[in-house]
Amino acid sequence: MAFPKKKLQGLVAATITPMTENGEINFSVIGQYVDYLVKEQGVKNIFVNGTTGEGLSLSISERRKVAEEWVTKGKDKLDQVVIHVGALSLKESQELAQHAAEIGADGIAVIAPFFLKPWTKDILINFLKEVAAAAPALPFYYYHIPALTGVKIRAEELLDGIQDKIPTFQGLKFSDTDLLDFGQCVDQNRQQQFAFLFGVDEQLLSALVMGATGAVGSTYNYLGKKTNQMLEAFERKDLSLALNYQFCIQRFINFVVKLGFGVSQTKAIMTLVSGIPMGPPRLPLQKASREFTDSAEAKLKSLDFLSFTDLKDGSLEASS
Ligand SMILES: CC(=O)N[C@H](C=O)[C@@H](O)[C@H](O)[C@H](O)CO
Numbered sequence: 570m571a572f573p574k575k576k577l578q579g580l581v582a583a584t585i586t587p588m589t590e591n592g593e594i595n596f597s598v599i600g601q602y603v604d605y606l607v608k609e610q611g612v613k614n615i616f617v618n619g620t621t622g623e624g625l626s627l628s629i630s631e632r633r634k635v636a637e638e639w640v641t642k643g644k645d646k647l648d649q650v651v652i653h654v655g656a657l658s659l660k661e662s663q664e665l666a667q668h669a670a671e672i673g674a675d676g677i678a679v680i681a682p683f684f685l686k687p688w689t690k691d692i693l694i695n696f697l698k699e700v701a702a703a704a705p706a707l708p709f710y711y712y713h714i715p716a717l718t719g720v721k722i723r724a725e726e727l728l729d730g731i732q733d734k735i736p737t738f739q740g741l742k743f744s745d746t747d748l749l750d751f752g753q754c755v756d757q758n759r760q761q762q763f764a765f766l767f768g769v770d771e772q773l774l775s776a777l778v779m780g781a782t783g784a785v786g787s788t789y790n791y792l793g794k795k796t797n798q799m800l801e802a803f804e805r806k807d808l809s810l811a812l813n814y815q816f817c818i819q820r821f822i823n824f825v826v827k828l829g830f831g832v833s834q835t836k837a838i839m840t841l842v843s844g845i846p847m848g849p850p851r852l853p854l855q856k857a858s859r860e861f862t863d864s865a866e867a868k869l870k871s872l873d874f875l876s877f878t879d880l881k882d883g884s885l886e887a888s889s
């Protein structure tokens with residue numbers, strides 16, 4: 570199906586959901602956040618309410634409001650706003666899908682339900698199909714993240730014939746390190762205009778070689794500019810320069826992974842780099858420690874990733 574939508578490509582930042590110290594969503598910084606991504610990181614696509622956005626830790630009403638705020642503030646600034654609408658309840662997922670369509674989002678993405686799980690490809694497809702049908706005019710992306718959902722149905726298998734079942738299927742967000750599975754998704758769907766979005770930021774270069782058309786990740790919030798330089802080098806076929814960028818990014822990610830890295834730490838790093846307060850995460854996550862933030866800051870400095878220090882003084886505030 571020639572779906573009348575522009576293809577999602579390049580970097581997509583998995584947005585953080587900013588919170589106040591007392592655990593409420595801090596909507597007031599989202600406008601500033603959009604400007605920061607576009608102007609300072611060169612990132613013009615976002616993925617809202619996913620893993621990084623603590624989407625599954627928000628209430629349905631919060632998810633609706635967060636989605637609305639990003640769409641509103643991103644208007645005429647962002648290229649595409651994709652809303653993650655996955656939930657354990659099919660009904661909630663459908664409600665969110667329909668809502669995403671109403672507010673004018675550019676696409677929806679869904680993870681596999683992860684408590685009572687689908688055990689076969691066909692059951693998972695049936696679930697996804699029911700969600701997609703609630704937003705029949707929106708491009709649909711499957712968000713494959715087996716380590717977190719526990720649903721290990723191979724993406725390659727899932728994609729086989731998927732458009733017959735889900736006509737709005739537009740692509741895959743692949744958050745796994747199995748490059749055989751990812752490569753075969755690309756290889757077996759060359760005829761389609763699918764977006765193949767890779768989700769393991771530290772391995773993006775390998776995925777580009779396998780045919781990734783873009784990437785969704787948490788680090789593009791603050792390493793978007795560096796990663797864009799890698800993408801440009803790759804496009805010019807300057808592989809050794811691209812590899813230099815990837816190694817540089819790896820040195821940082823490797824460093825923080827050893828300290829313990831997740832959504833809480835992403836919030837702390839983004840606050841540090843952008844100067845926009847992301848606040849603490851919501852339970853069951855715990856705020857990153859002071860030691861973590863200090864070490865991460867020192868590492869960012871030593872890798873020369875902190876060339877935005879002027880922004881920490883609030884120079885972005887004028888645009889909020
Ligand atoms: C599990 C998880 O949150 N993965 C993110 C997105 O898929 C990535 O952006 C990672 O945060 C990143 O690759 C660092 O490991």
Ligand SMILES: CC(=O)C(=O)O
Nearest residue numbers: 583619620621786787
């Ligand atoms: C990383 C990503 O894609 C997410 O936060 O959902």
